[in-house]
Amino acid sequence: MSLLDKFLPRKQKTLYELVGQEKGTRQLANTFYDIMSTDPVASELLALHPQPMDSIRERFFEYLSGWFGGPPLFEQKYGHPRLRARHLPFKVDQNMIDQWLHCMNKALEQEVKSSRTRQAIQQAVTPLAQHMLNCPH
Numbered sequence: 001m002s003l004l005d006k007f008l009p010r011k012q013k014t015l016y017e018l019v020g021q022e023k024g025t026r027q028l029a030n031t032f033y034d035i036m037s038t039d040p041v042a043s044e045l046l047a048l049h050p051q052p053m054d055s056i057r058e059r060f061f062e063y064l065s066g067w068f069g070g071p072p073l074f075e076q077k078y079g080h081p082r083l084r085a086r087h088l089p090f091k092v093d094q095n096m097i098d099q100w101l102h103c104m105n106k107a108l109e110q111e112v113k114s115s116r117t118r119q120a121i122q123q124a125v126t127p128l129a130q131h132m133l134n135c136p137h
């Protein structure tokens with residue numbers, strides 16, 4: 001925290017603060033992959049992921065940390081996320097995007113109590129997921 005922040009506290013909290021900092025962000029990332037691993041609706045999405053997913057869980061948490069306005073852990077370790085490019089080796093069609101968003105919406109319902117915070121995350125993540133489309137058919 002800078003000296004300025006001490007005297008001029010920001011009114012607007014970051015999503016990172018709203019979801020419960022490191023613990024809440026980690027929990028959201030883990031619940032997301034727990035749902036992907038068990039919900040039959042997401043079986044094709046799960047099949048796309050190399051197993052085991054331990055390191056993907058960690059990298060997704062690190063990404064969310066920075067994306068929510070907390071410590072930019074992913075960028076510090078791996079450089080600019082280039083998220084779309086990272087997903088190019090995988091066939092991402094509309095069905096995959098729908099399954100991904102299904103898991104995320106379910107994880108948000110489980111982990112984020114405030115409906116305003118949930119909606120803010122949903123509004124931001126939906127176009128980002130749509131942006132991963134690399135196989136339109």
Ligand code: HEM
Pocket residue numbers: 045048049050056059060063083086087090091092096097100101125128129130132
């Ligand atoms: C919408 C459809 C999506 C599909 C089908 C998908 C699929 C995948 C797959 C298969 C991996 C494993 C990559 C590997 O093992 O190297 C992965 C990794 C990852 N995904 Fe996604 N993803 C989607 C959307 C998203 C979104 C919206 C985000 C961010 C909010 C995201 C963040 C990540 C991150 C950070 C990793 C780890 C990347 C790395 O370190 O290389 N993904 N994803």
